Amino acid sequence: MNPVEMQKVLVADDDAINREVLGELLMPEYTVLLAKNGAQTLERAARHAPDLILLDVMMPDMDGYEVLRRLRADPQTAHIAVIFISGLDRPEDEANGLKMGAADYITKPFNATVVMARVALHLQVVRQRRMLERLANVDGLTELANRRRFDEVYGMEWQRARRSGRPLSLALLDIDAFKQYNDRYGHPAGDRALRSVARTAGAAMRRPADLAARYGGEELVLLLPETGALDARELVSHLRDAVAGLAIAHESSSVAPVLTVSVGGASWYPGSAEQPAELVEAADAELYRAKQAGRNRVSWREATGNDNFPAWHAPWSGAL
Numbered sequence: 012m013n014p015v016e017m018q019k020v021l022v023a024d025d026d027a028i029n030r031e032v033l034g035e036l037l038m039p040e041y042t043v044l045l046a047k048n049g050a051q052t053l054e055r056a057a058r059h060a061p062d063l064i065l066l067d068v069m070m071p072d073m074d075g076y077e078v079l080r081r082l083r084a085d086p087q088t089a090h091i092a093v094i095f096i097s098g099l100d101r102p103e104d105e106a107n108g109l110k111m112g113a114a115d116y117i118t119k120p121f122n123a124t125v126v127m128a129r130v131a132l133h134l135q136v137v138r139q140r141r142m143l144e145r146l147a148n149v150d151g152l153t154e155l156a157n158r159r160r161f162d163e164v165y166g167m168e169w170q171r172a173r174r175s176g177r178p179l180s181l182a183l184l185d186i187d188a189f190k191q192y193n194d195r196y197g198h199p200a201g202d203r204a205l206r207s208v209a210r211t212a213g214a215a216m217r218r219p220a221d222l223a224a225r226y227g228g229e230e231l232v233l234l235l236p237e238t239g240a241l242d243a244r245e246l247v248s249h250l251r252d253a254v255a256g257l258a259i260a261h262e263s264s265s266v267a268p269v270l271t272v273s274v275g276g277a278s279w280y281p282g283s284a285e286q287p288a289e290l291v292e293a294a295d296a297e298l299y300r301a302k303q304a305g306r307n308r309v310s311w312r313e314a315t316g317n318d319n320f321p322a323w324h325a326p327w328s329g330a331l
C-alpha cells in the first residue's frame with residue numbers, strides 16, 4: 012500500500028520497550044506514531060489525527076482513562092478509536108475501560124497476533140465509518156458536498172457569523188441553457204459537463220471553510236464564510252470566467268458558443284437578515300436577475316451593516 016494511504020496508529024506507553032515492541036509490530040502495515048506520556052498523546056492526537064490509539068492505562072503523569080476523557084472532550088479528537096492496553100486484567104477493569112468509550116481492551120502481557128488482529132478489526136470499522144459518512148455527505152455525480160451536507164454546514168456558519176459579527180456570502184450558480192445542452196449532446200455528456208463545472212467550482216474555493224455543494228439538478232451553491240460582498244463577488248466572477256475557459260462546446264446556446272453559467276449572490280452582515288432562508292432567497296432573486304439580463308454573468312446583492320433586512324445595496328450585475 013502507498014504510504015500516504017496507510018492508516019495511522021499512535022502507540023502511547025510510558026515504557027520504552029513496550030513502545031518499541033508495539034511499534035515494530037505495527038510498522039510494516041501502518042504509519043506508527045509514538046507517545047511516552049499523556050500530554051504527548053493528546054498533542055500528537057490533535058496534530059496528526061491518527062485513526063487509532065493504542066493507549067496504556069497506567070502512565071505516571073496522566074493515566075489512560077484521563078487521556079481518553081480529554082480526547083473525547085475535544086471535537087478534534089473525539090472520534091478517534093482507542094484500544095486500551097493494560098496490566099490490569101480484572102474483568103471489572105476491562106468493563107470500566109469499555110464503558111468509558113474505548114473500542115477494545117487488551118491485557119498485558121499481550122500476544123502479538125491478537126494485537127494485530129484487533130488493530131486490523133478496529134481500523135476496518137474506522138474505514139467503514141468514513142465511507143458511510145462520505146456517502147451521507149457527498150453527491151455521487153459531482154463529488155461535491157450534497158444538499159444535506161450544505162444545509163448542515165450553512166446552519167452552523169450562520170450561527171458562527173451571528174456570534175463573530177463577520178459577514179457571510181452565498182451564491183447560487185446555474186448552468187445556462189443546460190436543457191439545450193442535454194438535448195444536443197445527450198444526457199451522459201450533460202453529466203460530464205456538470206462534473207467539470209463542479210470540479211471548477213470546488214477548485215475555486217480558497218479557504219478551508221469555503222464550501223461548494225450541489226444544490227439540486229444543475230444548480231450549485233457556494234458558501235463563503237467571513238467573506239464580504241467585494242471578495243465574494245470577485246471570487247465568483249473568476250469562477251464564471253473559469254467555466255467559460257473550460258471551452259466546453261455548446262452549439263445550441265444562444266448565450267455563447269461554449270457552456271456558461273449565471274450566478275446570483277448575496278452577502279449578509281449580522282443584523283441584516285433574520286433567517287438563513289432570506290440570504291438564499293436574495294441569492295436566488297439575483298440569479299433570476301442574472302438570467303433575465305442575458306445569462307453568463309454575476310449579479311450580487313449586499314446588505315449593509317445594521318440595516319433592517321431587506322435593505323440591500325443597489326444590485327451589481329456584470330459579465331466581467
Ligand SMILES: Nc1nc2c(ncn2[C@@H]2O[C@H](COP(=O)(O)OP(=O)(O)OP(=O)(O)O)[C@@H](O)[C@H]2O)c(=O)[nH]1
Nearest residue numbers: 185186187188189190191193198201202205228229
Ligand atoms: N445531464 C444532466 N442534466 C441535468 C441534471 N440535473 C438537471 N439536469 C437538466 O438541467 C436542465 C435544466 O433546465 P432548465 O431549468 O429549463 O434551465 P436551462 O435549460 O439550463 O436554462 P436557463 O437556466 O434558463 O439558462 C433540465 O433539462 C434538467 O434535465 C443532471 O444531473 N445531469
